[in-house]
Amino acid sequence: MPDILRRPLPLALLIALVAEALFLWRLSVPHILVFDETHYVPAARKLLALAGPTNIEHPLLAKTLIAAGIALFGDNPFGWRFLSTLAATAVVTGVFAILWLGLRRLRPAAIGAITTLLGFTVFVQARIAMLDGFMAAFVVAGAASLLWAMRGTGAQVVRRWIAGAILLGLATACKWTAAPYVAFAGVALILLKRRRPDRWSGLSVAEGLALLGATSILTYFLTFAPAFFYTNDPLTIGRLVPFQLTMFQQQTQVLPPHTYQSSWWSWPLDIRPIWYLYEPVDGAQRGILLVGNPVVLWGGLVAVAACLIGWLRIRDVRLGCAAGLWIAGFGIWPAIPKSLGFFYYYYLPSIWLGIAIAVAFDHWRVRLRYWDEAFLMLAAGLFIHFYPILSAAPLAGPRSFERWMWFSSWP
Template sequence: MLERLEQRPLLLAVLIGIAAQLLFTIGLGRPSILNFDEVHYVTAARVLLELSHIANPEHPLLGKSLIALGMLIFGDNPIGWRALSTLAGSATVVGVYAFTHSLTHATRPALFAALFAMLNQMVFVQARIGMLDGFMGAFLVWGGVLFTRAMTSRHAWPLFLGSGALFGAAVAVKWAAIPWVAFALAAFALLKRRGAVPHLSWLPASLAFGAIALAVYFASFAPAFFYAQDPMTLARLIPFQVEMWSLQTQVLAAHSYQSSWWSWPLMVRPMWYFYEPDQGAVRGVLLVGNPAILWGGLVAVLACWWAGVRHRAGVPLTAAILWTFSLAIWAIIPKSLGFFYYYYVSAIILCVVLAIAFHYWRETVKQRDEWFLVLAIALFAYFYPTLAALPLANARGFERWIWLPGWA
């Protein structure tokens, strides 16, 4: 069955998307009240629907506009708050499949990367909450898909411009995507210098990429021009970015869940997004990665670095660089506080790294990728009650899932 599906990659992508959407949608109404940072972003989306005044000014508008669209379609309720997040999660899983296929030109590693993303747990939790990171991740992944396709396609221009638009959309969700725009342009310059991109001219393409990314970013502020109170104006649009910068870089009070960037790969301090009585039972939502994927992925990163440096293997080296860059960003970004959910994009990339490592070392590991997948499924099932806000036995029910002191 699997071998037959491997011969039909588009059908496989559709099936993966359907499976991810079902997984992320079942029980979406739990919890029935605002979950973690939904208190900020759902509230801002409500204000956006009313076009009354600016809210949550430290972030651009696109992510909040998408949450508002879900509420417009499904109502101001848990389904409305989270519906488009589930679509973003499913798009991310399918995007991981497409991106890995673009890198390896093989269906099996693409399939495993997508399954790892579906079982990632961080993707699952972010796909079921009205926050911004899921939207940013989806735009970044698909920006990467179009970028890699553009590097080898005869139809490079539309793909490259589409990539620029998606990277611009990611920035229009959260500024944390800005380094990825710079990374894409630097990668393009390097590939062009090596003569690997015959269908694009460096300067015109780079300028067009930047221009469309900026156009998409600034277009996301369109609703602000219609606020009843203190509407946006063209003259204020650029100064407002300076105001956003000051809000982004302000020094915040200490938080019980804060953690440093170097601790995120080790999962020293996951986060309880929710833990309280709801719908007649104690329920919890724990943002914790799948240990097989997040901890096993670190071994895969080392394996890919080894293959890239010692064997000059380009695809593993690319995967290792992507993950390393994704983490290094947070060592530089001037944030006074860090939180485990900032590791979201890195956790997605780990799924790609794992699949590529298994694919590259396939003669050594044989079919052990399948056994690893079984382990990931088992761990996902084990953590599922605290990922999907299922009823817990009692107020101390969380203790079953506390592996390390920092998880409490």
């Protein structure tokens, strides 16, 4: 490895550049709206025009970012999707940052970031104008900032902590499923400060919780600013808080059954993926399947279990945090009052698997020497194999999908 890549910043930038290039390649294919783009791109168009409320079951920020892409690059597939690629690159880079800050070792940081890139879900969500990609980017960046604050001194601690709270507020302003991560951050502060009071030096638990709550809530509400300038039915200060109840009612309404619905317990097992696209378009049969890389999803579960067992035995905080991120992120779903579930809800928990895998390989690195390289090679091999139906590449014909269908529940 060149000497320049033995430093965290150049290595992180290289991984980010490779990820962004991969996400951008043929981004405008297909030239039609795909899956939930049919909801969010029209909503972004109305938001850009400040025409009036639409798609009111979700906050504004992610749709505002899609609208920003349209404003920058035009109302075309590249404009709809470009900022999603940046969000996904932020996810990959954020995983690198979390692992570097937590372990101070380049190898697991790179392993985690590359595993995240090869896990299928980040790649697919990078190339579609949906809310989840932006939400995940802000959560991962927020977690990295809070961890960075733990390694600060003096005023750095407070500034970085506030930055993390802002990012978590922005995540919630994309999609409400990010809100529990504000609580998770507060719980982490309490538990880790109790174990070692010198963490986040100069920031007391009470101060940290107050800053976290106030900053994230204020940030969340500020993102509704465009709604105050609608030409039709503008929002008002008096209606801002009651409007949250309207959103909740919209989100919890009972919906009719859907072809691709699935139960929360099935997501980690990769049982029911989602065809975002499978039809003739742009002169060829094309498909986009949101499915998890089996090596990453199933291997990640093994890593989570190993980290949890290791933490129970030796109380290593790094193992506990790696397992806890996934357990907490996935554990919210049985309690969320949604009438239907879909595999893409697993997007953020699937990202935490990359961290668990990297931490497990690092902790048992003497015993598992070079297994991390073999793991990445296998994950990369599956990425190459599945690439045609992850990227909307041209296929031979209508039955081409059968080549990739491992289970009867996948078609």
